[in-house]
């Protein structure tokens with residue numbers, strides 16, 4: 575039994591892989607820069623990547639128009655007899671158009687496999703330490719400029735909780751379950767910044783900006799229009815309060831409460 579972890583260098587995939595290694599369970603990490611090279615845009619070694627795989631963790635990159643590639647990979651996986659698939663999309667993907675990258679991956683997985691678990695995490699705390707927010711702040715001397723209001727609240731979830739649910743779904747059977755994963759409370763971006771100041775977070779200050787200012791900063795980083803548009807859609811949803819919702823799904827999957835902001839801040843190391 576071998577588990578293939580795609581997005582293996584990412585914030586969640588890396589932690590899924592670490593947990594498999596800690597438990598002594600066979601798993602292989604795949605991405606463009608991981609141990610096993612997997613590029614969604616290059617089908618040439620997919621048969622090799624999939625060889626011996628029985629379970630898979632599937633991450634569709636955001637705003638890349640690669641949904642149809644991931645769907646094609648899922649078809650190959652079904653053809654070689656992969657039995658169990660955990661698909662990670664994002665909170666609210668169930669409301670996205672059926673041809674959007676992440677919704678399409680969810681649909682394809684459900685169409686092809688009997689045991690599918692869907693994880694839809696809210697924004698991750700780790701965006702501040704290793705993801706998009708960290709990246710933006712590093713280029714602005716620690717100032718994080720996002721198109722959300724000072725009062726906008728988001729129930730950030732810890733990537734360790736998302737990874738723990740992914741591992742549970744891969745190892746035990748959570749087939750048919752769809753988990754919307756949030757932290758225990760909704761907090762403002764400013765509060766996270768104040769809580770993580772002085773830790774390894776490169777974010778020192780938060781400044782709300784409008785969408786066009788965010789676009790300007792993000793395209794300066796070399797990000798594609800499609801990626802920026804996807805982020806802007808998610809920020810717009812947050813401004814309307816949709817990311818402030820908390821769910822019990824971490825508890826339902828793991829039997830424990832999600833990691834709160836205080837613990838993330840105490841333990842945030844890169």
Ligand SMILES: NC(=O)c1ccc[n+]([C@@H]2O[C@H](COP(=O)([O-])OP(=O)(O)OC[C@H]3O[C@@H](n4cnc5c(N)ncnc54)[C@H](OP(=O)(O)O)[C@@H]3O)[C@@H](O)[C@H]2O)c1
Pocket residue numbers: 580581582583584585586587604605606607608612613614615633634635636662663664665676694695696697698701705706
């Ligand atoms: N960040 C968040 O707050 C958040 C919240 C909810 C849901 N999500 C979901 O999590 C997923 C990843 O989000 P993220 O961008 O924040 O994650 P990330 O941690 O940056 O991970 C992205 C992963 O995708 C891999 N990847 C990128 N392009 C690839 C390609 N062409 N072929 C193969 N692998 C590729 C990257 O590895 P290489 O560079 O080595 O290829 C990396 O391992 C998305 O589905 C997103 O919707 C994220």
